[in-house]
Structures are given as structure tokens and as C-alpha cells.
Amino acid sequence: MLMQILDYVGVAVFAVSGCIAASRKGLDITALIFFGVLTGIGGGTLRDLILGVPVFWVVSSSYLAVCLAISVIVWFTADSIEKLGKPLRWADAIGIAAYSVMGAGKAVQLGHSPLVAVLMGISTATFGGVLRDMVANEPSAIIKQEIYVSAAAVGASFYVTLYMVGVDPWFAAGIAGAFALGARGGAILYGWSLPGYGAPKTIVRWHGKKPHDSDKPDDDTTRS
Amino acid sequence: MLMQILDYVGVAVFAVSGCIAASRKGLDITALIFFGVLTGIGGGTLRDLILGVPVFWVVSSSYLAVCLAISVIVWFTADSIEKLGKPLRWADAIGIAAYSVMGAGKAVQLGHSPLVAVLMGISTATFGGVLRDMVANEPSAIIKQEIYVSAAAVGASFYVTLYMVGVDPWFAAGIAGAFALGARGGAILYGWSLPGYGAPKTIVRWHGKKPHDSDKPDDDTTRS
Amino acid sequence: MLMQILDYVGVAVFAVSGCIAASRKGLDITALIFFGVLTGIGGGTLRDLILGVPVFWVVSSSYLAVCLAISVIVWFTADSIEKLGKPLRWADAIGIAAYSVMGAGKAVQLGHSPLVAVLMGISTATFGGVLRDMVANEPSAIIKQEIYVSAAAVGASFYVTLYMVGVDPWFAAGIAGAFALGARGGAILYGWSLPGYGAPKTIVRWHGKKPHDSDKPDDDTTRS
Numbered sequence: 001m002l003m004q005i006l007d008y009v010g011v012a013v014f015a016v017s018g019c020i021a022a023s024r025k026g027l028d029i030t031a032l033i034f035f036g037v038l039t040g041i042g043g044g045t046l047r048d049l050i051l052g053v054p055v056f057w058v059v060s061s062s063y064l065a066v067c068l069a070i071s072v073i074v075w076f077t078a079d080s081i082e083k084l085g086k087p088l089r090w091a092d093a094i095g096i097a098a099y100s101v102m103g104a105g106k107a108v109q110l111g112h113s114p115l116v117a118v119l120m121g122i123s124t125a126t127f128g129g130v131l132r133d134m135v136a137n138e139p140s141a142i143i144k145q146e147i148y149v150s151a152a153a154v155g156a157s158f159y160v161t162l163y164m165v166g167v168d169p170w171f172a173a174g175i176a177g178a179f180a181l182g183a184r185g186g187a188i189l190y191g192w193s194l195p196g197y198g199a200p201k202t203i204v205r206w207h208g209k210k211p212h213d214s215d216k217p218d219d220d221t222t223r224s
Numbered sequence: 225m226l227m228q229i230l231d232y233v234g235v236a237v238f239a240v241s242g243c244i245a246a247s248r249k250g251l252d253i254t255a256l257i258f259f260g261v262l263t264g265i266g267g268g269t270l271r272d273l274i275l276g277v278p279v280f281w282v283v284s285s286s287y288l289a290v291c292l293a294i295s296v297i298v299w300f301t302a303d304s305i306e307k308l309g310k311p312l313r314w315a316d317a318i319g320i321a322a323y324s325v326m327g328a329g330k331a332v333q334l335g336h337s338p339l340v341a342v343l344m345g346i347s348t349a350t351f352g353g354v355l356r357d358m359v360a361n362e363p364s365a366i367i368k369q370e371i372y373v374s375a376a377a378v379g380a381s382f383y384v385t386l387y388m389v390g391v392d393p394w395f396a397a398g399i400a401g402a403f404a405l406g407a408r409g410g411a412i413l414y415g416w417s418l419p420g421y422g423a424p425k426t427i428v429r430w431h432g433k434k435p436h437d438s439d440k441p442d443d444d445t446t447r448s
Numbered sequence: 449m450l451m452q453i454l455d456y457v458g459v460a461v462f463a464v465s466g467c468i469a470a471s472r473k474g475l476d477i478t479a480l481i482f483f484g485v486l487t488g489i490g491g492g493t494l495r496d497l498i499l500g501v502p503v504f505w506v507v508s509s510s511y512l513a514v515c516l517a518i519s520v521i522v523w524f525t526a527d528s529i530e531k532l533g534k535p536l537r538w539a540d541a542i543g544i545a546a547y548s549v550m551g552a553g554k555a556v557q558l559g560h561s562p563l564v565a566v567l568m569g570i571s572t573a574t575f576g577g578v579l580r581d582m583v584a585n586e587p588s589a590i591i592k593q594e595i596y597v598s599a600a601a602v603g604a605s606f607y608v609t610l611y612m613v614g615v616d617p618w619f620a621a622g623i624a625g626a627f628a629l630g631a632r633g634g635a636i637l638y639g640w641s642l643p644g645y646g647a648p649k650t651i652v653r654w655h656g657k658k659p660h661d662s663d664k665p666d667d668d669t670t671r672s
Binding site: 022026027029032033037045049061065075136137 | 276336339354364369377422
Binding site for chain 3: 049050051052112113115116119122126130134139140142143145147148149150153193194195196197198
């Protein structure tokens with residue numbers, strides 16, 4: 001039940017982020033739906049393939065209906081949504097919070113080790129967005145010097161730890177999700193980042209880009 | 225039988241498109257074969273993984289033999305093929321027509337819902353080309369303002385609808401494939417496109433690119 | 449036993465290459481671990497999904513522990529490792545040698561045909577690096593005019609041939625791996641390449657880039 005709610009939340013908000021990305025590219029309605037579906041179900045599809053269980057949206061096509069409905073709504077409202085400020089980033093952030101908990105939760109329920117569960121949480125949380133960015137030909141948030149993978153890691157490892165010590169799953173999910181969302185939200189609002197690998201020589205060799213070039217917290221245009 | 229013919233056609237023409245992309249990059253024969261195989265079997269591999277059935281080319285390696293043969297032929301003839309005009313695009317278009325029908329058909333035969341079947345058709349039809357473009361480091365056709373995903377959607381949904389109402393599968397495949405090919409062909413020949421999401425503010429924020437920048441119907445160089 | 453050793457070697461050296469790529473981007477420790485894990489287990493994950501067997505690191509999480517340990521080590525030593533010269537390329541080269549043999553070996557042991565086994569070897573050997581480069585937003589080594597896919601093809605086809613004619617697996621693995629490493633090493637050290645597809649008209653149409661633009665053997669910065 002908890003897992004299913006998180007699944008629907010994750011699918012819905014990732015679908016929003018995919019549709020926003022497509023609307024920014026000026027794509028047509030079919031391509032926008034495609035991006036919504038791809039981003040919405042991408043992470044969960046990878047999770048199910050790796051865990052060797054039936055893919056969730058093949059079992060229940062209501063997930064696809066959710067993506068379709070979201071796509072149509074965003075098609076008519078993307079302009080207004082943009083005015084809320086950084087909608088792609090925030091949808092992505094909620095998705096990371098929901099999916100890091102859910103990916104890890106599904107893996108521990110299947111009896112996998114904590115390490116596998118944490119990695120499943122991180123992969124599930126980040127893969128939809130990575131897919132969206134790769135197909136949209138934009139650099140992924142993963143390679144910006146911001147808290148991104150770290151937020152997913154926080155959500156997944158908090159949930160697994162709390163679950164292991166016997167905390168009620170709903171409570172554990174609430175705590176873990178809140179911390180993940182808080183960590184990513186701090187990056188969006190205040191540009192929070194962890195210290196990056198800063199060997200000067202190396203960085204200069206890397207096309208001469210400074211590591212913090214793209215770390216503009218108020219930039220919600222390209223990848224958001 | 226019908227499914228198998230469509231499978232071989234899809235594999236063959238997608239292999240051609242992959243090899244043409246590789247020849248344009250001036251790659252060597254091994255890399256050209258790799259691109260041919262990757263593009264040829266990419267879509268069907270994704271379809272089989274998601275549907276949870278054995279991957280088609282692992283079951284019957286004759287598909288790989290087809291890709292190999294095509295690669296060798298293209299290696300010696302790519303120059304002449306180029307003179308036919310937009311070979312990458314046209315091979316891709318025939319592949320989309322064949323695979324959108326076949327991906328949807330395989331899913332309905334396995335008893336999946338129409339929505340799942342249509343999505344499988346679209347994914348199968350577009351994934352090989354997306355993979356080819358991502359590995360070749362070229363922007364995918366999906367993010368150009370042209371009829372591309374829409375053509376796959378037409379093929380998949382026509383086939384599923386006709387199949388559902390009891391039309392003979394061969395006839396349904398012919399109709400659906402022809403409409404898909406026609407839609408994509410119109411985009412290649414006449415630059416057909418559906419209206420894109422056109423919020424001016426948004427588009428200006430998107431790197432200042434206008435949505436129709438890359439919509440040049442006579443451009444068959446980069447992604448085609 | 450042989451397969452397992454090759455598996456650990458491949459995972460470890462690919463993890464090194466992923467971490468080096470992340471350190472060059474100046475990423476934080478979580479993102480660096482993510483790149484290490486992604487590159488380390490990417491090829492083997494694809495192999496297991498396609499062969500329809502349980503994913504190796506879900507079965508035994510010690511592979512993830514190896515990636516984690518490697519990531520922490522590289523985080524503290526990447527600077528010194530860089531001084532050894534082209535560490536990303538060399539780690540990648542050893543990984544290709546180990547994984548081309550191992551991917552092919554796992555497929556023949558499961559009773560698949562030689563053609564399928566060779567393709568599994570090539571895919572397993574190259575997918576981790578392709579994934580690393582795509583997520584890092586760098587052009588993949590596959591599209592440079594160097595011996596890369598060819599080295600994997602040498603390793604996989606030598607191993608399958610020797611195994612078929614009844615040579616001892618350890619000996620076959622040694623020979624095949626040495627040839628693969630030698631072929632890739634020649635590309636790194638001396639810029640070895642096979643003749644590329646060189647239709648002048650085509651190449652000029654391809655953004656006007658000459659095919660050997662990026663073939664600088666002493667360039668270990670971007671993709672290495």
C-alpha cells in the first residue's frame with residue numbers, strides 16, 4: 001500500500017518533469033507524452049528488470065494512464081506551471097524522494113541485502129531523470145556540482161536503516177523521504193553542494209572548465 | 225509468421241541506418257558492424273526484456289547474421305546508398321513502420337492491454353534509433369520538431385485497434401504500417417510536423433533557440 | 449572460478465575508470481561512487497539481463513562492496529593515479545580484455561551459439577564505458593577512429609574459438625585477454641587504428657569534420 005502510493009507519486013511527478021522538459025523544447029503533443037511516459041516509468045522499469053520481477057506498468061497499465069493524463073494536463077498548463085518557479089527541478093526532487101524510498105523498499109521486501117537495496121533506491125530515483133536528460137540531449141543533473149545523487153542516497157539509506165531497526169514502514173518512509181527532499185531542496189534553493197574532487201591540474205586538463213561553472217542555483221532552464 | 229517477417233524487416237532496415245550513421249563518422253569495419261547490430265536489435269531487445277520473454281536474437285542467432293551481412297554490404301556500398309538520398313532517414317522510417325506494428329502485435333498476442341501494447345510498439349520502433357543517436361553523440365530525431373514518435377504511435381494504435389475489432393492481422397499490419405510510413409515519409413519529404421508547444425517565454429529561455437531551428441526537411445546529414 | 453576472477457577484475461578496473469571520469473568532472477564523493485558503481489557493474493548487468501539470468505551483483509553484493517572500496521581509494525588518490533599516465537584509458541583497456549572473455553565465456557557455458565557469445569562479449573566489454581561516457585556527457589570511445597570495439601571483438605572471438613576447439617579455458621582466457629589488451633594498448637600507446645570508412649563526400653557532409661580529428665593518442669583528458 002505504502003509502496004504503491006510512493007510508486008504513483010514518483011511516476012506522476014517524474015512524468016511532470018519529462019513533460020516540462022519536452023514543452024521547453026517546443027515538441028508536439030505525441031513527443032511530449034513520450035517524454036512524460038519515459039521519465040515517469042524509466043526508473044521503476046530499470047528497478048524491476050534488475051530485480052527480475054514483472055515490470056510494474058506491464059502488470060497494471062493504470063500507471064500509463066496516469067502518465068497520459070499528466071501529459072495532457074501539462075500540455076495545456078506548462079506555461080502557468082513555469083511561473084511557479086523551477087517546476088522541472090521540484091518535480092524531479094519529489095520524485096527522487098519518493099523513488100529512493102520505494103526502490104530501496106521493494107528490494108528489502110524481496111529479501112535483498114542492505115547494500116543492494118540502497119543501490120536500487122538510488123538507481124530507481126535517478127534513472128528516469130538521466131534518461132530524460134540523455135534523450136533530450138541535455139547534461140544530466142548528476143554531473144553538476146550539486147546535491148543530487150546524495151539526496152537519493154540519503155533517502156535510500158535512511159529508509160533501509162530505519163526499516164532494519166524495526167521502525168514502522170510508513171514512519172520510516174516519511175522521515176527518509178523528508179530528508180531526501182530537504183537535501184535536494186537545499187541544492188535547488190540555496191545551491192547546497194558537497195566538496196567536489198578538486199585536483200587543480202586535473203580540472204584544468206578537463207577542457208579548462210572550472211568545477212563550479214554550472215552551479216547556478218537560479219538556473220532552471222536547461223536541465224533544472 | 226507475419227510477426228517474424230516484420231521482425232526481420234525491422235532488424236534489417238535499422239541495421240542499414242546504424243551502418244550509414246557509422247560510415248558518416250568514418251568508423252572502421254568493426255565499429256560499423258557494432259552500430260549495425262546495436263541499431264538493428266536495440267528496439268526488439270528492449271521489448272523482450274520489458275515483456276519478460278527470451279530475447280529474440282539470443283533464441284535465434286540468424287538475426288545477428290542478418291545484421292552482419294547488412295554491415296558488410298553497407299561497408300562496400302554506403303557511398304552509392306548515400307546517392308539515393310536520405311538513406312538513413314528512409315531506412316529508419318521503414319523500421320518505424322515495421323517495428324511499431326510488430327512491437328504492438330507481440331504485446332497483444334501475449335494478452336497485454338491495448339495501452340501497454342501501443343507503448344510497446346512505440347518503444348520498439350524508436351529505441352533502436354535513439355540508441356544509435358545517443359552512442360553516435362547526435363541529437364535524437366525525437367527532439368526535432370517533426371513527425372517521428374507520432375508515426376510510431378499511428379502504426380501501433382492502428383494495428384491494435386484493427387486487431388481488436390477482428391480485422392485479419394496481415395491486413396491490419398499492412399494498413400497500420402502504411403499509415404506509419406506515410407506519416408514519417410511526409411516529415412522527410414515535406415517537413416510535416418504537428419504544432420509544437422509554443423510558449424514564447426519558455427522557448428526564449430531555452431538557450432534562445434527557436435523551436436523550428438532544426439526542422440530542415442532537406443537535411444539528411446547529422447541524424448537524418 | 450576463472451569466470452569469477454575475470455568478473456571481479458572487470459568490475460574493479462571499470463570502477464576505477466568511472467571514478468577517474470568523475471574526479472575529472474570535480475564531482476562530490478557520492479557522485480563519484482555512483483560513477484564507479486555504474487561503470488563497474490554496467491556491462492555485466494546488461495549481459496545478465498539479456499541472457500535472462502539473475503543479475504550478478506544482486507545475487508552477491510560483494511561486487512558492490514568492491515566498487516565502494518575502489519571509489520573511496522580513488523577519491524583519495526586520483527591525483528596520484530593521474531600521474532601514472534592515462535589511467536582512465538588503461539583501466540578501461542584491462543576491463544575490455546577481462547569482460548570480452550568473460551561475457552563470451554558466460555554465454556558459451558549457457559549453451560548459446562558462437563555468434564551470440566561473441567556479441568555478448570563485445571557488449572559486456574563496451575557497455576560500462578559507453579554508459580559512463582553517456583552519463584558524463586562525453587563522446588564515447590566507440591566513435592573515435594581507434595581500435596576499441598575491435599579489441600573487444602578480438603578477445604571474445606579468440607576465446608570462443610579456442611574454447612570450441614577444446615583448449616583449456618584458463619589458457620584460452622589468457623591468450624584471448626592478452627590479444628585484446630594488446631590491441632587496445634596499441635591504440636592507446638601508438639594510435640593504432642583500422643582503416644575507417646572514408647568516402648570523402650560523406651565525411652565533408654558530416655559537419656565538415658575530418659575523420660581523424662580526434663585521433664590523438666596522447667589525449668587522455670576527455671574520454672580517454
